[in-house]
Amino acid sequence: MQPSAPHARSKHCSHARFQGSPCGECSDVHRHIVHLSEIARDTKHHTNYKFLGLGHMQDIAKTYADQIKQLKLQELNHSHKYMRLLTQLDDYNRLLMAISKKDIPRIHQIVDVALHHGSSVQEVVNKLEDALEGAYTPRGYGANDLDITTLVVRLGGCQLLFALHQSLGLPSLCTLHTKSTFTSIFDQNIQNIKHSHTIEPVLRTYESAVNIAQKLHDGELHLGKELTVIGASCFGEDEIYPILAAPTCKTEDATDMEHILSRAIGSWNRTELVGPIWHAAGHKLFVKFPLPLPPESPLYGTLVNLQGLNLFTSEGEIMLDFDFKHIFKHKYFFLL
Known part of the structure; x- marks a missing residue:
């Protein structure tokens, strides 16, 4: 037996039909039911949960579950960010402690080379520790390093340069000869230029000095101004x-x-x-x-x-x- 279609009737029904249509009171019931279905389908956001149906409650539960997953993901991202910042702070502390407590040779050159290659603070600290142990020596010298090395060679000789090269990391003598250009001054004069050829320009004896003075006095020789x-x-x-x-x-x-x-x-x-x-x-x-x-x-x-x-x-x-x-x-x- 087929179930009958649902129907609704107003409490104030007059039980009178007009050409097969329900009475006026029952016709208003249909419009009221349509309005209730629209309210049930599209609820307001401030509607109390006790007035919601099962479908709406399932949608709300799914929304809250998605929010929980998003918050957990944000928590993990923030945790990784905080751990990375704490690691960077620890690396900075290690760098400060290494600089303050230990005499690292050529620390400026080590840090400059590391930053030029885009190294992190942790890699810089590792380079400094390797330099302290003698396992790493930075390459490349600036003009100041070469000038200081030249001064050391002129004043103290090659042995002093070797000692400072081992202790302070100055360029070696071979590096100095490779990177620097030395001007050689040799005794070769241009002859027959004005008056210089009339005398011996080198003071070898007392007579040569007297001869130069006499030439200057007589005007035969001029003094370079x-x-x-x-x-x-x-x-x-x-x-x-x-x-x-x-x-x-x-x-x-x-x-x-x-x-x-x-x-x-x-x-x-x-x-x-x-x-x-x-x-x-x-x-x-x-x-x-x-x-x-x-x-x-x-x-x-x-x-x-x-x-x-x-x-x-x-x-x-x-x-x-x-x-x-x-x-x-x-x-x-x-x-x-």
Whole structure:
């Protein structure tokens, strides 16, 4: 037997039908039931739990379970974060204790190398401990290390440098020779320059000193008042290497200075040890530049399009440059 369909009837039903339709009171019951179903399906958030159905209670329980899982995950993340911070604080304390209680050689270089490689504080502390045990020695020396090593060699010799290399981590003598450039001064004078060839410039006897004094008194020999220095610098480096130093009595003319500089450039080119000279500059640079830059030069295609650029060079394509020191000096002189 099939179950009958559910039906609802108003308490105030008149038991009268009109063309198969229920009475007015029963028709209002249907609309009320539809409204109740909508309320049951879409409840308000402030509805008391005792008025909720089983489906809503299951949804609320699932929401709370998801919140519990999210809070547990946040708790684990915060725990890991706090443990990491505590580990970092412990590493910092270890670093401070290692620096304060132990004399670590070349600690600045160790920390600098470690930070350059992106090491953590723990790795830095491990490097310091290895350095104390002699298992690690940082590579690379700065200009100050090389200067101190040079001073140690000049004052104390190689044995003192070896002792400081073992105790303080200074560069060794082999490293000093590899990383530094030493200027060798040798006794080779440019002859036939003004008056220096008229006497013996080295005081070997008392008579040579008297002869020099007499020449100075008679005006045949002049005393050097300034020093003419010619230096060379390589592109990409800040150092300037002196290649000639000659005293001057301020009586030389442009021809003399041109002769000195020409001989220096010629000697440089004949050695062929470093490379060609690209440009020259100086306060008393009187070398003539009569030759235009040849079209077959690799620079011609680039420089020819620069209007106003001086393309005259000397032999070997040496171009004239400015002496910025004297440009700045004249500028400030006019400002004053």
